[in-house]
Amino acid sequence: MALKVLTVDDSKTIRMIVKKAFQPFDCTLIEAENGVEGLAAATREKPGLIILDITMPVMNGVEMLDRLKADADLKDIPVIMLTAESGKDNVVNIVKKGVRDYMVKPFKGEDLIARVRKILPLAERAAEESPEAKPAKYFTQIDDIIVLTLPAKVTRPVTVEIEGSLQSKIKEMSEASLKKLILDMGGVTETNVSLIKLIISSIQQCQKSSIAVKLVATPKQGEELKGFQETSALSVTHSIEEAKTAF
Numbered sequence: 001m002a003l004k005v006l007t008v009d010d011s012k013t014i015r016m017i018v019k020k021a022f023q024p025f026d027c028t029l030i031e032a033e034n035g036v037e038g039l040a041a042a043t044r045e046k047p048g049l050i051i052l053d054i055t056m057p058v059m060n061g062v063e064m065l066d067r068l069k070a071d072a073d074l075k076d077i078p079v080i081m082l083t084a085e086s087g088k089d090n091v092v093n094i095v096k097k098g099v100r101d102y103m104v105k106p107f108k109g110e111d112l113i114a115r116v117r118k119i120l121p122l123a124e125r126a127a128e129e130s131p132e133a134k135p136a137k138y139f140t141q142i143d144d145i146i147v148l149t150l151p152a153k154v155t156r157p158v159t160v161e162i163e164g165s166l167q168s169k170i171k172e173m174s175e176a177s178l179k180k181l182i183l184d185m186g187g188v189t190e191t192n193v194s195l196i197k198l199i200i201s202s203i204q205q206c207q208k209s210s211i212a213v214k215l216v217a218t219p220k221q222g223e224e225l226k227g228f229q230e231t232s233a234l235s236v237t238h239s240i241e242e243a244k245t246a247f
């Protein structure tokens with residue numbers, strides 16, 4: 001069974017570093033942006049390891065750690081703290097609270113993995129299971145257009161997987177001078193926050209590489225997208241054929 005790793009940090013950059021560090025291993029990454037989200041994720045997912053930042057809004061890492069240690073179901077989960085301060089008092093404080101290790105920012109992914117290996121065994125991910133190796137799972141090509149077809153249910157782990165696959169696909173597209181992508185969410189059964197974040201992040205990734213994006217959604221989905229501030233202004237098409245002609 002894949003090791004569940006919960007990374008709690010308000011910095012998207014740090015979460016990305018952690019995610020990339022664990023990509024070669026048989027791990028499922030779960031992300032949270034603050035202690036409140038992290039505590040909820042820990043309660044729900046029961047991860048095997050938590051990578052926890054100290055300085056965060058809403059609930060900081062020390063407060064979350066205290067909550068973890070006070071919960072009989074969560075207190076034994078090993079925690080590695082991330083801190084921007086290397087002072088002795090700061091380190092002693094978090095060590096007394098029961099963390100298994102700590103790292104001072106900035107840090108390298110391989111250094112984090114070295115610390116993790118002292119706590120838990122990490123199994124190598126089979127080559128065919130690597131997120132970097134399976135972009136074809138979600139992508140097809142029609143003429144000079146790449147189609148990204150979203151699965152029926154978009155969850156946070158699915159979002160992480162697709163974002164990683166899209167990075168690889170964008171590199172391929174740039175090398176092949178392909179500049180058109182259709183994002184097809186027509187088969188998605190639930191319009192949730194993970195889906196909204198995935199749509200926005202996919203569009204932003206494509207825009208950075210000057211790739212034009214057309215969104216395919218059902219009429220009902222189009223109305224639901226209007227209910228989210230992030231996607232309220234997006235225009236949608238209702239079929240692949242309509243999207244093709246809209247470029």
